[in-house]
């Protein structure tokens with residue numbers, strides 16, 4: 001397939017965190033709202049059922065703004081700004097705590113809604129995805145409109161979509177008609193719609209590169225398209241300048257990379273001092289429970305349940321032992337995880353002090369796809385003989401790892417994050 005025949009959509013949720021908060025607190029619509037407080041900023045429900053919100057002027061601390069509504073942005077309050085500074089600019093703005101659990105929940109909802117159209121989805125983080133529409137029957141505007149409606153039906157939130165021949169243009173285009181945008185870009189639109197834009201609008205041209213380009217008098221994508229290739233190569237090197245030339249012409253052959261599901265999630269902890277299996281039993285037990293609670297929390301937040309639960313121990317001589325157990329049905333609750341992991345623990349002779357303890361859930365499935373009728377019963381254990389018993393196996397580098405992480409940016413080239 002030639003690059004020219006592709007139809008790539010970029011879908012970006014509109015002011016995502018703020019919009020999720022406004023769903024919950026519709027009375028705040030139209031107000032300057034700043035998200036970034038800790039739990040202390042949670043609104044108080046009054047006896048008459050109304051809510052009293054914290055105000056930015058009452059904030060004291062060193063936190064930064066996570067995001068703000070358009071009304072707050074009009075007052076000069078933007079994400080990453082110190083809250084104390086924001087409070088000077090917008091003392092009357094409503095302050096809300098950041099609630100990533102809710103944002104992840106809505107993120108799953110909108111991605112699941114899009115997945116009903118196609119599996120050709122690349123996850124770009126909590127509020128954006130690429131979708132390859134090439135194989136979907138129908139006209140691009142119709143498909144995009146249907147996807148927008150499905151996202152709204154699933155979440156109550158609006159998104160902006162651009163359909164373009166590639167990811168580069170689709171990403172730029174989804175910003176052009178926000179909010180609730182539906183944008184189509186073809187190569188013929190590049191001079192009129194892309195070239196007037198600042199080079200910063202191109203994903204992959206970060207602050208450093210744009211500053212350098214500005215030094216050369218190159219401010220817009222059109223300036224870049226007209227720039228001398230030799231000059232660019234002198235200042236940016238062969239590889240990046242070559243990419244800049246292609247980007248300015250709206251050319252990009254990167255495929256949509258379908259995101260893979262996480263294989264496992266785990267939590268582990270290395271003790272401050274090596275713990276004795278008997279002498280330090282209360283401390284070990286508490287750490288064990290805490291790990292299971294955190295793992296259950298990870299699973300819940302990401303929307304998974306696991307059918308195989310594993311335990312990992314490292315002794316004071318650095319010998320590592322793992323055991324796992326496969327259950328009759330997947331689970332996600334802390335008590336169930338602890339129960340299964342305890343069964344694993346019983347199969348390990350505890351002859352030495354312990355240096356590290358870890359729990360893992362694998363054979364993951366989406367919690368919403370697990371059959372409701374297969375609710376796990378504690379004690380419903382069926383041991384998978386041998387397979388998981390691997391002395392010395394060392395699952396390195398997953399301390400505190402919570403499996404599938406939300407993608408951060410979308411830098412095209414390493415070293416120039418946007």
Ligand SMILES: [Mg+2]
Nearest residue numbers: 012013015127
């Ligand atoms: Mg967004």
